[in-house]
Amino acid sequence: MATNLPPEYFEADKRYRAAKTPGEKISCIEELLRIVPKHKGTDKLRAGLRKRLSKIKITAQAKKGTGKRESAFRIEKEGAGQVVLVGPANVGKSALVSALTNATPEIADFPYTTWKPTPGMMPMENIQIQLVDTPPLNRDFMESELLDLIRRSDYILLVVDLQTDPVHQLEESFAILQEHRIMPDHLKELFTEQRGLIFIPFLVLTNKFDNDNFDENFEIFCELLENDWPSIPVSATTGRNLEQFKRMLFDRLEIIRVYSKAPGKHPDFKEPFILKKGDTVEGFAGKVHQDFAKKLKTARLWGTAVFDGQLVQRDHVLSDGDIVELQI
Incomplete structure (x- = not known):
């Protein structure tokens, strides 16, 4: 499908290429995103722009943090435990944090909206558990401070989209974490001879379990994983299973x-x-x-x-x- 970009796009693109400071580049990319028409033919272009924007913002934030300022990735632990949500782009991590906590992360139907962690407190009966929304896991660009945040956490929620090849999403996310020596606690016995690994408890959140029509999808997902990964299907959109998830997380935090x-x-x-x-x-x-x-x-x-x-x-x-x- 043709992208059919308007002349304004190419003018804004020239300004972006001439931009010298991170602030100028960010403004130009945001302008490009406003100009690009929203249809299937521009999905990849918009995703590429969001990815580029995310990289520039993270780099700019990291440079700001080299002085006395605290890094955006240094999230102080609060409540009964710090739980980070990780996974690929556009699986609904931000929507889940918004549905479960008092946080208001930016939510959009295109990838790379989240470029820095956003913490929120999830009530569970009479306690609060800290959930942290994070930028997408991406082989091409992984901020070292994001990895440090994940390593310091008490628990990892690996989020996948039940409606869009969740097995591939899980395997790809796991591979990226494994490359950085972050491993699920339940697989510890398989890696006893490897040194330097950090084992953290994992739970797979299969998001977009919006109605009964997706029951079979979840069953197939579990069968393909041979039930080796603890998982619960939820929906940030409808709230389905979110209360059950809260109780499950409380129990698994031990x-x-x-x-x-x-x-x-x-x-x-x-x-x-x-x-x-x-x-x-x-x-x-x-x-x-x-x-x-x-x-x-x-x-x-x-x-x-x-x-x-x-x-x-x-x-x-x-x-x-x-x-x-x-x-x-």
Whole structure:
């Protein structure tokens, strides 16, 4: 299909080629995107322009960050865990972050809209989990700071588009991450002899599971992967399975919520302490105050595995929802 570009496009393209500063180049490409007609014949051209724009913006941001400014890729961890969404362009990462959190990343139906990470807080019952939208994984251009962000994260959500060859998208994304020595935690046993690998828990989010018509697509997707990858189908557009996904992510983060109680008072249910599964009363005491772990004698516990108010020792393993009254 012919692109049928108007004369204004070629004039703007000349200005782009003559531009010297990143700001001038960004303005020119944004003008080109406004001029290019939107139809199938210009899809590749628009994608190329978005990709070029993304590279220039990231490079410009990196140069700004060489001074005292913080890099856009340095996202401080907040909430019960930091979870990054990765994957190819146009699979709906930004739409998912927008649907699940308070963040408002730029969303468009063409690729390379996202050029820097965007964090948002996802509520899950009475806690918040940090989700981070990221630029697309791309062999031709991978910002080293993006890789650092992924390596520092607590969990990776690999997003694919269920309606557009999700197996290829997953394999390509996995290959790119593997080239940079970032590996799924569930495959650790297959790579025991390789050194220098970073293993992080993964979950595959198969987005655009918009209605029942795509049930078979997801079944075929799982069969082709031989169920080797943990996955859940969701839809950012309709909200389908998003609540189930929240619970699944909470469980897979392997965290628990523990509530503090002062003697003679009601427990504080508003802000639970977040611990890892397997943590003990002693670990909880250290979370409340660094000196409490040393001074701790015993504790009273309310929970599913004990009698209400039962005395327990400092090495008692806690469960999600436990209420602890420390005896200092």
